[in-house]
Amino acid sequence: MREILSGNEAIARGAFEAGCRVACAYPGTPSTEILENITRYPEIDASWAPNEKVALEVSIGASFGGGRALCTMKHVGVNVAADPLFTLSYTGVNGGLVLVVADDPEMHSSQNEQDSRNYARFAKVPLLEPSDSQECKExxxxxxxxxxxxxxxxxxxxxxxxxxxxxxxxLGERVTNLPQPMLTKNPAKLVMLPGNARVRHPLVEERMVRLAENGSTMAINRAELRDTSIGIITSGVSYQYVREVMPEASTLKLGMVHPLPHAMIREFAARVDRLYVVEELDPFIEDQVRAMGIAVTGKEIISLCGELTPGRLRTAFGLPQPIGLAPVKMPGRPPNMCPGCPHRGVFFALNQLKAYVTGDIGCYTLGFMPPLSAMDTCVCMGASIGMATGVTKVVSAEEKKKVVAVIGDSTFLHTGINGLMDMVYNNSPATVIILDNRITAMTGRQDNPASGFTLMNNSSHTIDFPMLCTALGVKHIRVINPLDLEETKRVIAEEMQRPETSVIITDKPCVLIKREDIFQKGPLYAVDVDICTGCRACLKIGCPAIEWRPAGDGSRKGRAFIDPQLCTGCDVCRQLCTFDAIGSTP
Amino acid sequence: MSRQITNILLVGVGGQGILLASEILSEAAMLAGFDVKKSEIHGMSQRGGSVVSHVRYGTEVFSPIVPEGEGDILFGFELMETCRSLPLIKPGGTVVANDLQISPPSVLMGQETYPADLVFRIQDHFPDFLLVDGQKVARDAGNVRAANTVLLGAVSRRLDIAEEFWMKALEKMVPAKAVDVNKKVFKVGRGL
Structure with a gap:
C-alpha cells in the first residue's frame, strides 16, 4: 500500500514497523509531528516528557528494559539531552534506541541553526540521514x-x-519476532562509574571503526556513476537538490553520514575528475574528506548559513538561473499573536512600565514585535529566569526594579524551574511572570504536565503553579487575569518594586485550545463609529481583529473596525478606549 | 531521460486552508500515477504569517521545493501573497487567484496601505491569469466555506489529472459530511 506521508509521519511509521515499544519526546518544530503520529499505533507507549533530557532518559530505560525505544527532538533539544546521550554512547543499548533529531537550516522556527551531525561525532554514535519520506521510514x-x-x-x-x-x-508490516522485554542485570555495562566506563570506552572506539569499515558495503551508501567529470558527495535533502540541478553529475549518496565509509569515498574520488561535497550548514563531510588527503571543493562555493535550494545550488556551481519577475516591495506579513491571546495584555503592561524583559521560547516571543515591543532578550528554553538573575547582579539598584522574566507554562516546566530555584536560593530581586495558558502553544497545542492531559489524551495530574512556587520558596506569588489591563499593570508594577523574588502567574487559556470547557469565547465587540474619534488607542495592542480604516479623504482621520469573524470577545480593546466607543454586541 | 514535472505554488495567509488544498492536490496527482512531492513550513508561519506550499508532480521528482523561477502555476488564496510570490513563477506561467484581501498588521494599524494595483500588476506580467471571487462562487453554489475548493477546481482544469482522481482525493481528504458540497463546488470551479 502506498500513501503520501510527511517525513515525520514516515518516521513514526518506521518506528511502528520496527516493533518500537516506547516513544518519548518534548515537542519542537520541525520534529513535533513524529510523536503526534505515533499515537496512531496503540502498540507503542507514546508520551510527552517535560524536556528532552527526560525524554531521552525514559527512552534509555525502555531500551535497558529490553524494548525498542524512539526519542525525538529538534536540534536544540539535543543540547538539553546531551548529558545522557554522551554516556549512553558508552553503555550501549539492550533494545534498540533511535534518537531522531530534526535540524532547522534557515531557522524557519528556531533560534539558531546548529548542525546536529557534529553531535554524532562528538558523542561517537552513528548517524543516518534520510532524503525523503520513503527513506525516513526505511x-x-x-x-x-x-x-x-x-x-x-x-x-x-x-x-x-x-x-x-x-x-x-x-508501507510495510510490523516485525513480530522481537524478544519480550524483561529485567536483566548487567551493571558492568550499565553502571557508568570510572572503573566500568574505562572498560566501555575502547569498545565505543572499536564500534566506530567497525561501522566505518562496514559502511562501504551498506546499501544506504551508494555511488551513482554518471558523467564522471564532476563527482558530488552528498546526503539528506541536499542529494535531492543535486539531482534536480545537476542530473548528469555522479553522486556518492551517503545514508550513513557518521562514521563515513572511508574506502567507498576513496574509490568514488578516484573515479571522478573533480570532487565536491554538497551539504547544508557545517563542512561536516568535507572536513573529514580533506583530512583523508583528498582534494575537495565545498564551503568555498556553498554557504555555511541557511538552507540550500535548487537556485542557491545553481548559483554555487555557476549554472544559468531561470529569470523570474523581480520582487516588489510590499507590506510584510510577519506572524502575530492570535486575536484574544491572553499574552497581549501582559506585554502591553510591560511596555508601559518600561520593563527590561528577559524573554523565553514560545508564542509569547512575538511580544518582541511592535506595537507591543516588550521583550529584550531571548536565548534558549528556560533562559529568561537565569538571565533576569544575572542582569540584576550588575545593574544599579534603580535599574534592578526594571527586570522581569517572562516564561510560558511549558517552558517553565522544561528548564525554567531550575532558574527559579536559583533565584530564591540566591535572593534575586527580579520578577518572574509565568504565562500559564494551559498548553504548549507555539508548536501546535501539545499537552504538558500543567495541562491536565497526556499525549494520549488521558486526563492526568495538573501541576499547581502557586503551590510549586511556594515549595521552591517564593514568598510573593500573585495570580492575575491578564485580560484585565488595570489589574495586570498594577500587579506587575507592585512586584517590580519589591526587592525580593516574586512570581506572577496569568490564568487565562490559549484561545486555540479545542478541548471543551477550557477556552470560551466572550460576546463579540464592535466599534460605534459615531463615538469613535479615530484616536488609535485600541491599535496599541496589535490585535489582528482590529483594523484602522482611513476616512478616504486623504487625511489622517479614520475609524477603528472590529472584524466579527476574528473577535474572541477578550474585552481588552474596550478597556483601552477612553471614549466608550467599543462595546459588546448582543 | 527528460523529466516532465509540473510545479505548483499555493500561497496565502496562515489559517486559510492552504495545507488541506495542497494535500488534496498531491493525493489526486498520486492517484493519477505520478510521483509527488510537497513541502511547506509549519510553526511560526501558522500565526497569521505568509504561507507558501510547494507541490511538484511528474515522472520522478527530486527537490521537494519548486526551483526558483520554475513555477508553472501560482495558486493564490490572497491577493498580496499572490503578488509576493510572482517571482517564483516562470515567464508565461499561469496565475489562478482568489479575489480576497487580508490586511497584514502594518495595514491594520494604519501605518501602511494595502497596495491598490495588485490585479493590474499580475495581469501585466502574466496574461494567463484567472481571478476568481471564490467566496461568491462558493456561496452561490451552496457553501461559502468551500471557497478554496472552487479555486482548486479552477486550478484542476489546467492540470493533466483526470476528474475521477480529484473526486477520489476529495472523498479521502475532506470531512465526510462536507464531501458532497465540495464535489459540487469543485465542478463549478473546474468550469471557470
Missing part, C-alpha cells in the same frame, strides 16, 4: 537494527524540508 527501521547489532544508540537526522516535506511511501 532508515528508522534500519537504525533500530544497527542499534542492536552494534550495541549503540543511533541518531537519525532530519531537517525541516525532510520532516515537513511529503512524498510517496510504500
Amino acid at each position: 532508515f528508522t527501521r534500519l537504525a533500530f537494527e544497527i542499534s542492536e547489532q552494534y550495541d549503540t544508540p543511533v541518531m537519525l537526522r532530519s531537517c525541516t524540508r525532510v520532516s515537513h516535506g511529503k512524498s510517496i511511501v510504500e
Whole structure:
C-alpha cells in the first residue's frame, strides 16, 4: 500500500514497523509531528516528557528494559539531552534506541541553526540521514537494527524540508519476532562509574571503526556513476537538490553520514575528475574528506548559513538561473499573536512600565514585535529566569526594579524551574511572570504536565503553579487575569518594586485550545463609529481583529473596525478606549 | 531521460486552508500515477504569517521545493501573497487567484496601505491569469466555506489529472459530511 506521508509521519511509521515499544519526546518544530503520529499505533507507549533530557532518559530505560525505544527532538533539544546521550554512547543499548533529531537550516522556527551531525561525532554514535519520506521510514527501521547489532544508540537526522516535506511511501508490516522485554542485570555495562566506563570506552572506539569499515558495503551508501567529470558527495535533502540541478553529475549518496565509509569515498574520488561535497550548514563531510588527503571543493562555493535550494545550488556551481519577475516591495506579513491571546495584555503592561524583559521560547516571543515591543532578550528554553538573575547582579539598584522574566507554562516546566530555584536560593530581586495558558502553544497545542492531559489524551495530574512556587520558596506569588489591563499593570508594577523574588502567574487559556470547557469565547465587540474619534488607542495592542480604516479623504482621520469573524470577545480593546466607543454586541 | 514535472505554488495567509488544498492536490496527482512531492513550513508561519506550499508532480521528482523561477502555476488564496510570490513563477506561467484581501498588521494599524494595483500588476506580467471571487462562487453554489475548493477546481482544469482522481482525493481528504458540497463546488470551479 502506498500513501503520501510527511517525513515525520514516515518516521513514526518506521518506528511502528520496527516493533518500537516506547516513544518519548518534548515537542519542537520541525520534529513535533513524529510523536503526534505515533499515537496512531496503540502498540507503542507514546508520551510527552517535560524536556528532552527526560525524554531521552525514559527512552534509555525502555531500551535497558529490553524494548525498542524512539526519542525525538529538534536540534536544540539535543543540547538539553546531551548529558545522557554522551554516556549512553558508552553503555550501549539492550533494545534498540533511535534518537531522531530534526535540524532547522534557515531557522524557519528556531533560534539558531546548529548542525546536529557534529553531535554524532562528538558523542561517537552513528548517524543516518534520510532524503525523503520513503527513506525516513526505511532508515528508522534500519537504525533500530544497527542499534542492536552494534550495541549503540543511533541518531537519525532530519531537517525541516525532510520532516515537513511529503512524498510517496510504500508501507510495510510490523516485525513480530522481537524478544519480550524483561529485567536483566548487567551493571558492568550499565553502571557508568570510572572503573566500568574505562572498560566501555575502547569498545565505543572499536564500534566506530567497525561501522566505518562496514559502511562501504551498506546499501544506504551508494555511488551513482554518471558523467564522471564532476563527482558530488552528498546526503539528506541536499542529494535531492543535486539531482534536480545537476542530473548528469555522479553522486556518492551517503545514508550513513557518521562514521563515513572511508574506502567507498576513496574509490568514488578516484573515479571522478573533480570532487565536491554538497551539504547544508557545517563542512561536516568535507572536513573529514580533506583530512583523508583528498582534494575537495565545498564551503568555498556553498554557504555555511541557511538552507540550500535548487537556485542557491545553481548559483554555487555557476549554472544559468531561470529569470523570474523581480520582487516588489510590499507590506510584510510577519506572524502575530492570535486575536484574544491572553499574552497581549501582559506585554502591553510591560511596555508601559518600561520593563527590561528577559524573554523565553514560545508564542509569547512575538511580544518582541511592535506595537507591543516588550521583550529584550531571548536565548534558549528556560533562559529568561537565569538571565533576569544575572542582569540584576550588575545593574544599579534603580535599574534592578526594571527586570522581569517572562516564561510560558511549558517552558517553565522544561528548564525554567531550575532558574527559579536559583533565584530564591540566591535572593534575586527580579520578577518572574509565568504565562500559564494551559498548553504548549507555539508548536501546535501539545499537552504538558500543567495541562491536565497526556499525549494520549488521558486526563492526568495538573501541576499547581502557586503551590510549586511556594515549595521552591517564593514568598510573593500573585495570580492575575491578564485580560484585565488595570489589574495586570498594577500587579506587575507592585512586584517590580519589591526587592525580593516574586512570581506572577496569568490564568487565562490559549484561545486555540479545542478541548471543551477550557477556552470560551466572550460576546463579540464592535466599534460605534459615531463615538469613535479615530484616536488609535485600541491599535496599541496589535490585535489582528482590529483594523484602522482611513476616512478616504486623504487625511489622517479614520475609524477603528472590529472584524466579527476574528473577535474572541477578550474585552481588552474596550478597556483601552477612553471614549466608550467599543462595546459588546448582543 | 527528460523529466516532465509540473510545479505548483499555493500561497496565502496562515489559517486559510492552504495545507488541506495542497494535500488534496498531491493525493489526486498520486492517484493519477505520478510521483509527488510537497513541502511547506509549519510553526511560526501558522500565526497569521505568509504561507507558501510547494507541490511538484511528474515522472520522478527530486527537490521537494519548486526551483526558483520554475513555477508553472501560482495558486493564490490572497491577493498580496499572490503578488509576493510572482517571482517564483516562470515567464508565461499561469496565475489562478482568489479575489480576497487580508490586511497584514502594518495595514491594520494604519501605518501602511494595502497596495491598490495588485490585479493590474499580475495581469501585466502574466496574461494567463484567472481571478476568481471564490467566496461568491462558493456561496452561490451552496457553501461559502468551500471557497478554496472552487479555486482548486479552477486550478484542476489546467492540470493533466483526470476528474475521477480529484473526486477520489476529495472523498479521502475532506470531512465526510462536507464531501458532497465540495464535489459540487469543485465542478463549478473546474468550469471557470
